[in-house]
Amino acid sequence: MFTGLVETVGEVVRIERGQADARLTVNADLPEPKDLTLGDSVAVNGVCLTVVEISGREFSFDMSAETLACTTSGDLTPGRIVNLERALLPSTRLGGHIVSGHVDGIAQIVGIRPRGESTVLRIRVPDGLARYVAGKGSVTLDGISLTVNVVEGSEFEVNIIPHTMEMTHLKVMKEGSRLNIEVDLIARYLERLLQVGQPDGDGHTPASGLPFGALD
Numbered sequence: 001m002f003t004g005l006v007e008t009v010g011e012v013v014r015i016e017r018g019q020a021d022a023r024l025t026v027n028a029d030l031p032e033p034k035d036l037t038l039g040d041s042v043a044v045n046g047v048c049l050t051v052v053e054i055s056g057r058e059f060s061f062d063m064s065a066e067t068l069a070c071t072t073s074g075d076l077t078p079g080r081i082v083n084l085e086r087a088l089l090p091s092t093r094l095g096g097h098i099v100s101g102h103v104d105g106i107a108q109i110v111g112i113r114p115r116g117e118s119t120v121l122r123i124r125v126p127d128g129l130a131r132y133v134a135g136k137g138s139v140t141l142d143g144i145s146l147t148v149n150v151v152e153g154s155e156f157e158v159n160i161i162p163h164t165m166e167m168t169h170l171k172v173m174k175e176g177s178r179l180n181i182e183v184d185l186i187a188r189y190l191e192r193l194l195q196v197g198q199p200d201g202d203g204h205t206p207a208s209g210l211p212f213g214a215l216d
Contacts, residue, residue, distance in 0.1 A: 002043045004096035004138075004145020006083040006168045007031055010044075012076050013058055020065035024049070024076065027058050028084055041087040041101070045169075046143030046180040047071050048087075048101025071103045072142075072178045081169040083143040096145030097138040098185055105129050107141065107181040109173055110155065119160045120149075121170075125181055130154040132183035132191075140182040144168055 010028030026044065030036060036059070040051045047067060053060035068074040076082070088094070107129075111122030123141065125133060133139060133156050137148050146158040165171050173179075 001088055002048070002085050002099040002101055002143070003088055003094055004099045004140050004143065005085065006144055007085050009081050009167075009169055010059075010084050012078050012080045012082060014078055015076060020068075022063045022068060022073075023052070023060055024063055024073070025053075025058055025060045026082060026084070029057060030059075030084065030086070036086060043083070043085040043087075043099070043101045043143045045072065045082045046099070046101065046140055046182055047073055047103055070105075071180050072106055075178065081172055083168050085143055097140075099140050099143070099145065099182060100185060101143075102182065103180040104132075104183050105181055107179045109175055109177045109179065111157075112173075112175055115159065117162055119165060119170075120157055121160060121173075122155055122157050123179070123181075124155045127154050129181065129183055132187040134184075134187070137187070138184045141179045142169065143180070144170070 008028055008030055010026040013025040013027050015025075016023040024044070036042070036051060036054070038051055038054065041048050042051060042059070042061070044061060049061035049063065051059055052062050063073050105126045105128070107123050107125045109121055110124045113120050130153065133148055133151055135148055135151050139146055139148055139156075139158070141158070144164065148156050149159055150157045160170055
C-alpha cells in the first residue's frame with residue numbers, strides 16, 4: 001500500500017523487452033536507499049512494482065504483459081522521469097490517501113492553465129471510470145494523491161501547488177500526456193456493496209458477494 005505522496009523522481013536508464021514482458025531500470029536518489037531491498041514494493045508512476053535487482057542507485061523492476069498493456073509503463077523510454085514512492089510502513093503518516101498501486105486505467109491531460117501560483121490540470125478519463133470520480137474526492141495520477149475540484153462528465157480538474165509541481169514529474173507534462181489513474185478504493189468497494197442483493201442477468205439474487213461455501 002502507498003499514500004500517493006511521491007518521495008522522489010527517478011530517471012529511466014533502460015528497458016529490456018522480452019517476448020511479452022519487460023525489465024525496467026531506474027536511477028534514483030531515494031531517501032534512505034539502504035532500507036530498500038530485493039522484493040520490496042515501489043510505486044513507479046503509480047504502478048506497484050517489485051524490486052528485482054539493485055546496483056548502487058539503479059533499481060530494476062520486472063513488468064508483466066498485463067502491466068504493459070493496462071498502464072503507461074509501455075510508453076517509458078530511457079531519459080523519461082518517473083515518480084517513485086516506497087510502500088508505506090505501519091508507522092508512516094497517511095498524509096495522502098490509501099493507494100494500492102493497482103492502476104484502473106489511463107487518463108489524459110486535456111488542459112493546463114495557471115491559477116495564482118498553482119496550476120490547474122484538466123483530466124479526461126475513460127467513460128467506465130468517470131463514475132468513480134467525485135468532487136472533493138481523492139484520485140491518484142501517476143502515483144500522486146490529488147483532490148478533485150470540478151467534475152464535468154468524463155473530465156475533472158485538479159489543482160497542483162508549486163511544491164507538488166517541483167517534486168514530481170508533472171513539471172514536464174504537457175497537454176496530451178497520458179497518466180496512470182487509480183480511483184479511490186472506497187468508491188469501488190461501495191459500488192460492490194451496493195451490487196450485493198441485486199439480481200444478476202439470470203434473475204438470481206446472491207445473499208452476499210462471496211461464493212457459496214466461502215464462509216465454511
